Amino acid sequence: MAIFNSRTCLSRSFSTLSSQPLRVCVVGSGPAGFYTAEKMLKAHQGAQVDIIDRLPTPFGLVRSGVAPDHPETKIVMNQFSRAAQHERCSFFGNVTLGSSISLTELRELYHVVVLSYGAESDRVLGIPGEDLIGIHSAREFVWWYNGHPDCKNLDPDLKNTDTAVILGQGNVALDVARILLRPPTELTTTDIASHALAALEESSIRKVYLVGRRGPVQAACTAKELREVLGIKDLYIRIQEADLLKAPEDEEELKNNRIQRRVYELLSKAAATAPSYPRSGQRELHFVFFQKPDRFLESDERRGHVSGLQFEKTALKGSDSSQCIEAANFVSYTTLSTLLMVLKSIGYKSVPVDGLPFDHQKGVVPNIRGRVLHDASGDPTLLEGLYVCGWLKRGPTGIIATNLYCAEETVLSISEDLDQGVLATKSGLPKPGREGLLHLLDNRNVRVIPFSDWEKIDSTERRLGSLKNKPREKLATWEELLKVAME
Template sequence: MGPGGLRRWLSSRAPAPRICVVGSGPAGFYTAQHILKFLATGFLCSTPSCPAFLPEHHDLAQVDIYEKLPVPFGLVRFGVAPDHPEVKNVINTFTHTARSDRCAYYGNVTVGRDVTVGELQQAYHAVVLSYGAEDNRVLGIPGENLSGVYSARAFVGWYNGLPENRDKTDITDCSLAALACSKVKRVWLAGRRGPLQVAFTIKELREMINLPGTQPVLNPADFTGLENAVKDAPRPRKRLTELMIKTALEKHREKAVMAQAAVPRQWGLKFQRSPQEVLPTADGMRVRGVRMALTRLEGSGDSAKAVPTGDMEELECGLVLSSIGYRSLPLDPAVPFDTQHSIIPNNLGRVMGVPGLYCSGWVKRGPVGVIITTMNDSFDTAQSVLEDLQEGVLDVSVSKEGFGAVGSILRSRGIRPVSFSEWEKIDAAEVARGKAAGKPREKIVDPQEMLQLIGH
C-alpha cells in the first residue's frame, strides 16, 4: 500500500484484520506469533525500510488457530523423542501466544470435513494452512505390507502417544514396558548413498555412540579416503564425518582386541544399499529380511545419486522400519496441491492462484528441517501476510466475522471445539497422572477420553 492507500485506510478506519491458521504445530504457532507481534506494534514490516503502520485499532486484530486433535502443538508433542524434553520448551512460547487476548485456539475441528477452506475464507481476511505432513512416504517395493514392517512415523507416534497409533503406544507406559522387554539385539541403519550424504546430525551420532551397553559397528573400509574428501566440506559435515571415521577405527581395534567379549546390543551403518523387496517368512505372513541392491554414487556431495550396480544382498531381520520421510496430503478440493512433491504450490507462502490463502511449514516446503527451520519458514509466510495487508492485496474494508461465523457452522454440524483453557485441563490431568508414576506426564492417548475429561 502506497502512502495514499495507507492514508485512505487510516481515515476509513477499516475493520480489524481477521486471520486464521489451520494446524497448531510449530508452523502454525510460529506463523500466528509473528503476525500478532507486528500487528501489536502497529508495524506491518519488520525491516527499517518499511515504516508502514496499521490503523489505531490494530490491537483488535484476531488470529484463530484450528486443530483437528483436541490437543495442540503437533510434532512438538507427538514427534520429539521423550529423552529430549529440552526441545519441548518451545511449548511455553506457544502457550504464551495462545493465551493472548487476540489469539484463540479451537481444537477438535477437522478443516476439510467439519468446515471447508472456502467457508474459512468467507469468515477471515486471510487463511494460513500449516497442517504439516500427516502421512508417510512408502518404499513402493514388494512385501512392504507384511507384518513387521512399519513406517518410522508410526513408530514415533506409538511411543509418543499419537492417538491414531495408540494401540501400538513423554513415553507412554505401555510402550516403555514393550521396549524394556525388547529382544532386539542388533539394528542396522541402511541408506542408498554414502557417509558424505548421511542426514543425521553429529549430536544424534554422539548419542548413538554413547548408548550404554551398545556397540557401534562401522566398517573402516566405508570411510577410506574420506579424510581428504571432507577437508573443504562445511564444518558440520566435516566434524560429523570425522567422528564416524574415528568411531569406525576405534571400534575396529576394540573388536580385534576383545573378539570374545559379549556386547548386549549393537547398531551399525550399511551404506550404498537400496531396498528392493521385503522378504516373507515361509508362511508368507511376516518379514524375515530385506533384499537390497548395492549402489554406486554418481556425482558428489548432497547432489550425488545412487545407481544400482546389479549386485544384490539379503539382510536378515524380523522388523523393518522405513524412515524415508513424511508427506503432506491434500486438505480440500479448493486448495491447489502438487501430488508429485506433496506440497501446496506457493510463492513465499502465498498459495498460487488463490489470493488470501497462504501456507507455512512442511505443507509449504516439504518435510525437511528442524524446529528452527520451521520457525524461520513460518516467519517468512507471516511476513507475506503482513505485506499483503500493507499493499492492500487483502481487502480489510469488508468486515469479517471470524469464529463468529465458523462457530455457527460447526454448531449446525454438531461439532464442539476444544478451547485452550479446556486443553489446559487435559494438560493438568496428564501431569497429575505422570506425577503419580514418577514421570513428567502420562499422556492421554484416546481423543474420546480427552473430550469426556472436559465434559464434551
C-alpha cells in the same frame, strides 16, 4: 510486487481494513502454526488470530514428534502457550480441515488463511512386499511411543525378533534407534507413553541396522543426534571400514560443509575404536551404507510376515553426491527362523485437501514466499488470502527453529499484501471470523476443544505423571482426551 523493509513492515499495525479487525485463521498448531500466530499478533495490533487443529491437543510435533528423552526441546511449548493465551488469539482443537470445515468455507470466514498442518503421511518405497506385517513407518512408531492418539494401537512386535532394520539415516531414524537400544530404565522418568515403555521393557531387540542409500559423507543426521546414539552405554558399534573410504568428490563436500565433516569424523572415530566383535548379549548398532532396499522377503513359517530384505548396492553418481546409481549387486539380510521388524524412515509426506493446489511430486503446496499459487504448473497467479507455512510450504526438512524463519517469511508476505491493499474486500463488509467459525461448527455438532479444555488435559497428565516421577503421563486415546477435556 514491491518489497518492503521487514522491520518496518512487521511493526506496522493493520490499517488497510481498519474499519474491522483483521481475521486470520491458522490451520495446524505445530511450531509453524504457533510461530505464524505469534508473528501475526505482533505485526498487526488489531488482528484476531484463530488456530485450529484436528487433534484436541496443541503443539504438533513438539508433543508427538520430539523424542521423550529430549525434554529441553519441548520447553518451547511454554512460549506457544503464551501465544495461545493472548487476548487476540484462540485455539480450537478437534476441528478437522476437510470434514469439520472446508477450505472454501474458511476462506469465506477469514481475510487470511495460513495452512501449516505439516506432513501427516509417509513416503512409500514402492517395492515388493511393502505391505507385509512387521513393516511400519518411523512416523507411526514415533507417534506410538509419544502417545499420539492415532497410533496407540500400532502394537509393534518387539518380542518375536532380536533384529530391527531402520531404512534411513536421518535424525528421526537415529531417534528410533536410540529408543530401541537405550536401556528402558533410562526412559522411566521421561514422558514416554506407558504402553510403549511397557513394550520396550519386554523387548527382545538387540540388533539395529541403520541402512542408507548414500555414504557416511552424505549421512542426513546432525552431529548432536549421532553423538547421542553413539554414546549409549555398553553398545557395540559396527561400521565397515570400506564404507568410510572417500572419493575426491567426498573430500570436496567435507571441505565445504562443517556439519557433514563433523558427522563423518564421529562415524570414523566410532569405527576405529570399536572392538572387532560384540560381547555375548551386548546390544548392537550397525551402520550400513550404499544399500538400497529392493524387496521385502516373506517368512516361510508365518505367511504375511516380513522375515528379511534384499538390498541393491549403490554408488554415488559423479560429482552429484545427492544422487545414487544402482549396480547389479544384491545383498540380502535374511533370517530363516525369526522375524524382522522394519521401520521406514524415508520421509514424511503432506496430504492435500479439496480446493488446495498441490505439487504431488514435491509433496508441497506451490507457493512464492508463502503465497499460495493457483496451481503447480508455474503459473504465477496467486490465490488471494491463502498462505502456507512449515513443511507444507517447504517440505519435511529442518528443525523446530527452522519454522520460525519460515513463519517470518510468510507473515512478511501477508504484511506486504495488506500494505498494498491486495487483501481488501471489494464490498468492504467484515468477515465473520471466529464467530462465524463457531456458529458453523456448532451447527455441525463439532465438539470444539478450546485452549482452556487443553489445560484440563495438561493438568491431568501432569498430575498422573507426578505419581510416577514423570513430567507427564500422556492420555493416549481419543476417548481419554475428549473425556477429560469435557469434564
